[in-house]
Amino acid sequence: MPSKPLILIANDDGIHAPGLAALVRSASQLGDVFVVAPDKGQSGMGHAITINSTLRVEQLHLFGEAITAYSCSGTPVDCVKMAINKLLPRRPDLCISGINHGANHSINVIYSGTMSAAMEGAIEGVPSIGFSLLDYQQEADFRTAEKIATTICTDILQKGLPKGVCLNVNIPKGEPGIVKGIKVCRQSRGTWIEELDERTDPSGRKYYWLTGRFQDFEPDATDTDVYALANQYASVVPVQFDLTAHAHLPALQHLEQLP
């Protein structure tokens, strides 16, 4: 590894999000930072990629002379693909995403553009981490999240991550001092209780807003990300992109006997 690590930063809230600036501040202490982020908010984009339309990038000078930054017209995953395959001078030593404005715990990992950017980094073989703060506000206090990001990135730059695994880090909201520490945990079982908010447009046609509330299915578990966060710990979940439910392979063998 060259003397200074090369750190790729992406996000899903877009290149102008305060959480991205916080992660840039955090990572700048650790190496050379290179930003490729969506040119607009891309929350809820999951692992979407742009197949049927084109991509554009634009170099911007948002973070001072030392930091190369591009906005990209695509999704968070497109940003990572574009960075690693086109824009970066060499393979990055670390790929980080965020800091997301809002939680990505439990089942949210699957809808999250922030985590998809981190997963794409991991698919590319780069140690990767997604960071999210449990505060949707634009004016959220990112100081604690920044500090935790620096701590975890320092460790992962030294020790790396197991192959096929990235980290999903969520940080409780609040002022410095409120977070008690870090808990390594598993994704809680939970889901969104959806409501489709039905409205009528000025021409009399119906339209819908997707809305809902998160429900945790394991309120008594103490080894989940939901529990850690509720108890003022930052949660770290190792996330894999082998989605095979290995434990259930034997129970499905009968399908091979079907006519």
Next chain:
Amino acid sequence: MPSKPLILIANDDGIHAPGLAALVRSASQLGDVFVVAPDKGQSGMGHAITINSTLRVEQLHLFGEAITAYSCSGTPVDCVKMAINKLLPRRPDLCISGINHGANHSINVIYSGTMSAAMEGAIEGVPSIGFSLLDYQQEADFRTAEKIATTICTDILQKGLPKGVCLNVNIPKGEPGIVKGIKVCRQSRGTWIEELDERTDPSGRKYYWLTGRFQDFEPDATDTDVYALANQYASVVPVQFDLTAHAHLPALQHLEQLP
């Protein structure tokens, strides 16, 4: 369960795709079919949901009087949410997605709108299956895929699926008779070797097309979906949405000791 099962069908190629019509034909033999599919192609949308804009639906009469069908302006996952939470008369007994025009084996499961629709069904607690045919052509021969879909759906309607698991079914292309049978297998390790095809628009500005080729990392493995398909078997992979890399939790415990 009422006498006839209620079967929800979604896809990512859009409501007018031949593969959707094939799955409607297949499922119509087994129960009451209800279609909610995107109003346009949504390939590569992964698990994207529509948060920052509105959703619209339109009832269409594409599949005869017996089948209710809606197009939806959103993603494949939006279609399933809209169906289960708004449009369906009751909870479906089965949620199926496809038949996708093109492979969704190996790492493609993560980019696939087809599989995301199936995963969303499973997150909602409905037995769910995604079907894909290894043929991108509009005029692909779906007869074998239709037959396999009927066989597998019949079995799953009877026996259900383990909680937290859906099925990713891929079917080799070709005429009836070419497929040897069904293999229950795991997702192969593989990735896309990306290329960003750089072009110049009429005003002299650069733009890019995302392109690439799939590379299998396990050419010698015989228990993967890639192997099954290469040997003319339909592959069935049980897919989970708990993304926790449980095996790696112990190795990360040191993060809890960080200052």
